Amino acid sequence: DPAFSPDGQQIAFRSNRPGGSGLWIIPLSGGAARRLTTGSDSAPAWSPDGRLAFVRGDRIHVVDVETGTVTPVQIEGLPSPPARDPAWWPDAHQIVFTNASTGAFAGGALYEVAAGGGPSTPRSPQTRRVLAPAPSPDGRWIAYFSRDAQERAQLWVEPREGGQATQLADHSDTTPLRTRWSRDGATLMYSADGRLWRVPIGGGPRQEIPFSAKLVIRRRQANLSPVTFARPKSSVRARGHMGLALSPDGERIAVVALGQLWVFRPGAKPSAVAALPE
16 A cells, blocks of 8 residues: 655555564665554555654554654544544645544545544535545545445545535446545546556546556475375375364273274274264
8 A cells, every 4th residue: 555755755555574564664766665663554644744644453643754753643523433544635734534444345434633633523424435535736625435326436526625526437346445646636546447547537538547567476496295195905094183082081082083983992993983974
C-alpha cells in the first residue's frame, strides 16, 4: 500500500520484511529502507507538511517522520470506535476517515476530525458505506469507493461542501484500496479488472493505463532425498499412529493405524480389534 511523500521523493509502505513488520520509508531513487513504526500498522497517508497518518489496531495514529514519535488521534462522538482509511485535507489540519474496522468489507460512514483529535463530524449519511476516501489537491472534492445497486465497489466523487455524489466508473471487479488524484485535480487513477485506469472527474470515458512488470523471484533449491517404496508383499513397520490411549489399569495401549483399532501390551504383538470407517 505505497504512498508518495508530498515532494515525491520518498515512498511510505507497510511490510513484513526482515527486521520486523510495520511502516517503512524508502527514497524514490532507491537505497536502504528505514523502518518507521513497529507492528501491524497499515494505510499510510502523508500530510502536506510531511507527517504520516496510519491505522494501528482500528485506531488512527500520526507519526513524525523525522523523530519517529507516534501520537494517537483521540476521536470523539463516533457511533462505534473503529476508524480506518485516514486521508488529509490540503490544509493539513483535518483528517477524513471511515468509521469501520480494517476488516469491514463494505467500509463505513465518512467522518472528519482535527489532526490533533477532538469531536468528529459526519460527512455522509450513516447508511452510505465508503472505503479509502481521497481529498483532491485543491480540497474541493473527495473521492472514495462505494457500492452500486449491484453491490459492486465503484469509484465515486462528491463536492467537499456537499452535493450529489457521482459514480465515475462501472466495473465488475474494482480494487477498493486507494485512488490517486492527478496533480491538477482533473483525473483519478485506480485499479479494477486487473488493470490500472484513469478517469476525468468532470465526466468522460475511462482510459486504461498500460504497464508491464518483470519480476525476479529467487528461491532456495532444496535437495530432497529420493522417494523409495517397499517391494510388493514385503513387511514394513507401520507408522502414522493416531488416537493413542492408555487403559485405565495402565497395562495396555490402544492406537489407530492402517484403518483399524489395535490393542497391545508393551513389547507384545498388537492385535486388531475393530475396523474403522474412513
